[in-house]
Amino acid sequence: MKIAIGNDHAAPELKLAVIDHLKEKGIECIDMGCAIGEKCDYPNAAKAVCEKVVSGECDLGILICGTGVGMSIAANKVKGIRAACCSDYFSARLTREHNNANVLCFGARVVGEGTAIDLVDAFVDTPYSNEERHQKRIDLITELEN
Ligand code: RB5
Numbered sequence: 001m002k003i004a005i006g007n008d009h010a011a012p013e014l015k016l017a018v019i020d021h022l023k024e025k026g027i028e029c030i031d032m033g034c035a036i037g038e039k040c041d042y043p044n045a046a047k048a049v050c051e052k053v054v055s056g057e058c059d060l061g062i063l064i065c066g067t068g069v070g071m072s073i074a075a076n077k078v079k080g081i082r083a084a085c086c087s088d089y090f091s092a093r094l095t096r097e098h099n100n101a102n103v104l105c106f107g108a109r110v111v112g113e114g115t116a117i118d119l120v121d122a123f124v125d126t127p128y129s130n131e132e133r134h135q136k137r138i139d140l141i142t143e144l145e146n
Helices: 012-024 042-054 069-075 089-097 113-125 132-145
Strands: 002-007 028-031 060-065 083-085 103-107
Touching: 002 012, 002 042, 012 028, 012 060, 012 113, 042 060, 042 069, 042 103, 060 069, 060 113, 069 083, 069 103, 083 089, 089 113, 103 113
Parallel strands: 002 028, 002 060, 060 103, 083 103
Antiparallel strands: none
């Protein structure tokens, strides 16, 4: 599995902790975010990560800003992206299982490192259920997008 990860200036430290954790799990990361001490605008990081996911270069994306909300709003403007802003394990798991979300967003000012790692584990370890009732609803979302 390969993951594209991005952040703004609110989250470079948490991004690095997430990358370390993913590497320990044997998951390759492409870092599209800004470094400690840099300022950057979250829509640009969202665009860079989402392009990697939509092109198929990466399987999933992770976006971290202050709240996760700005990142999720920006990411969901990209065709083919289903981004979920989560702060609990259950939602991060279910958004893979039911929504086939391909980008996880969270806020470095909302969750601590322990919860962030739990969210990432739930997201990357859970496959899409591929059940007919869920696919029908995802197809309706795609209709809205089109
Ligand atoms: C940046 O200060 C902040 O607005 C951003 O990280 C994010 O929380 C936006 O949704």
